Amino acid sequence: MRNVTIFSKLWHCVSHFWKLLNFVTMRRLLSKLINRAMLTGAFTPAMGSEAEMHTNVRRRLVVGLGNPGMDGTRHSVGMAVIAALADRLGVADRWRAEKHVSGEVIVLERQDTQIVLLRPRLLMNINGVSVAKAAGKYSIHAEHILLVHDELDKPLGKLAMKLGGSARGHNGVRSCVDCLQTDVMPRLRVGIGRPSGKTSVDRHVLGRFSQEEQKVLMVVLDQSVDLLLRQLTEQEVQSPASPPGGRRTSKASKAGELSTSPAQDSTGAQT
Secondary structure, three states: OOHHHHHHHHHHHHHHHHHHHHHHHHHHHHHHHHHHHOOOOOOOOOOOOHHHHHHEEEEEEEEEEEHHHHHEEEHHHHHHHHHHHHHHHOOHHEEEEEEHOEEEEEEEEEEEEEEEEEOOOOOHHHHHHHHHHHHHHHOHHHEEEEEEEEEEOOOOOOOOEEEOOOEEEHHHHHHHHHHHHOOOEEEEEEEEEOOOOOOOHHHHHEEEHHHHHHHHHHEEEEEHHHHHHHHOOOOOOOOOOOOOOOOOOHHHHHHOOOOOOOOOOOOOOEO
């Protein structure tokens, strides 16, 4: 009788896991189908005529991943970083809706670089559609697209620059990889931490920062902008282009990550 009870519990666990696996798989498949359906053609960095006006200018696309209409939530912290960057650059009043890229953009010149800031107006799971359209319109190669997004596996207050590689379960990044057909895009990963207690991951990421967390977030936004500006002013983003028809290897991706904390300055000393 005891063996039957153990078997019953084991079967229940296996059945629950299988149902969950099927749900996750179906959701990913559905997102991929929507991504492909919303793109009118394969990604190419020379779709738009506007790009031809800047043939001698280096171009960079900086994207804040998130959900439209959900500003202030953990999952949309990438959009908060982009807003802080626009404010630092003095262009916060220049956002304009661009229906052809399904998002809001700011285009500016900084030294010898044309910078395009993008806030997708699509749900997180299909953000990549907006990113691919913007990259095509402004003729920006995938290795020059800098994604900014939330990171569950890092606590609030921790930042990491990842130079391409796996999406690590992030649906917005996965959408970008699918739509751009490469994983070489460098990313600024902004820690939001995992939920405590019985709080679900979905409820955690879609929730807003507490008052205490907002104090930390202010410092996080400031240092995130510092990191982005350093990346944008380098001669070349240190993310090698993908081989024709392929992606960078996971080994190369793992080697390309820089972690930092708003509690440290550029020398590593505590502030």
